[in-house]
Amino acid sequence: MSQTVTPGTVDMKRSSGTTIDIQDLSIEYQTGSKTIRALEPISMQIKAGEFVSVVGPSGCGKSTLLKAVAGLIRPSSGSVQVGGSTVTKPHSDLGIVFQNPLLMDWRTIISNVLLQAEMRDIPKEEAVAKAKALLAQVGLGGxxxxxxHELSGGMQQRVxxxxxxxxxxxxxxMDEPFGALDALTREQMCYDLQSLWIERRPTVLFITHSIAEATLLSDRVIVLSGRPGRILAEFQLNRERPRRxxxxxxxxxxxxxxxxxRLLAVKNSA
Structure with a gap:
């Protein structure tokens, strides 16, 4: 188990984050003769460097929304812009974390992290230094x-x-990145993620079922209804960081x- 890390332990350039602008986005799937509407037209704007969580019942379109922002699926109508550019195909200027860390078991921990550098032609010496610094910051130095396979689930997710x-x-x-972890490990992972975000301030779109995770980590929480997903409410959280x-x-x-x-209970009982 790693220890909570205070900001400023790694001297790395901060990311300035980017904007997300979603306008009247709706997404439908075709399954056989059926058309399934995953998302009603929704609109939201996320500021550069903002940490935004999306919560809602299973099947409400949270992961669909994330895939649309990543360019992995096309809107049925409406648009998604990232950094002022309309998303029309998968784009690479982002990082993705899924519930399963999807590590390559034949590679070492550091070489799994360095896979990004290999794909992006980052100079090896620079990449190795950054990888070691990141691993140390989340308690994986050494x-x-x-x-x-030699690491716990929480350690693998840190990788x-x-x-x-x-x-x-x-x-x-991030698509429910801590969903498969036990309660204590999830708590520590939230602290680790909070420290990393404070250090660099990228824009984060975080999908979760956990209200506690959302209120701990987020500047803003967006609540979606059951399918087809639509925005029920948004909540701003103005507490100082770090939070516990x-x-x-x-x-x-x-x-x-x-x-x-209250919102989710009302909608789930309908």
């Missing part, structure tokens, strides 16, 4: 030459996050958490 950050992307998209889970008695956190639960 594990560089281990194989993925996946380091890989996503290696090229210092202005945008990180034992701040849950904070009036702002309590109010937002209660309101999100």
């Amino acid at each position: 594990f560089e030459n281990h194989r993925p 996946g996050i380091c890989r996503a950050l290696l090229h210092e992307p202005p945008l990180i998209i 889970f034992d701040d849950e008695d904070d009036p702002e956190v309590d109010r937002v958490s209660r309101e999100i639960r």
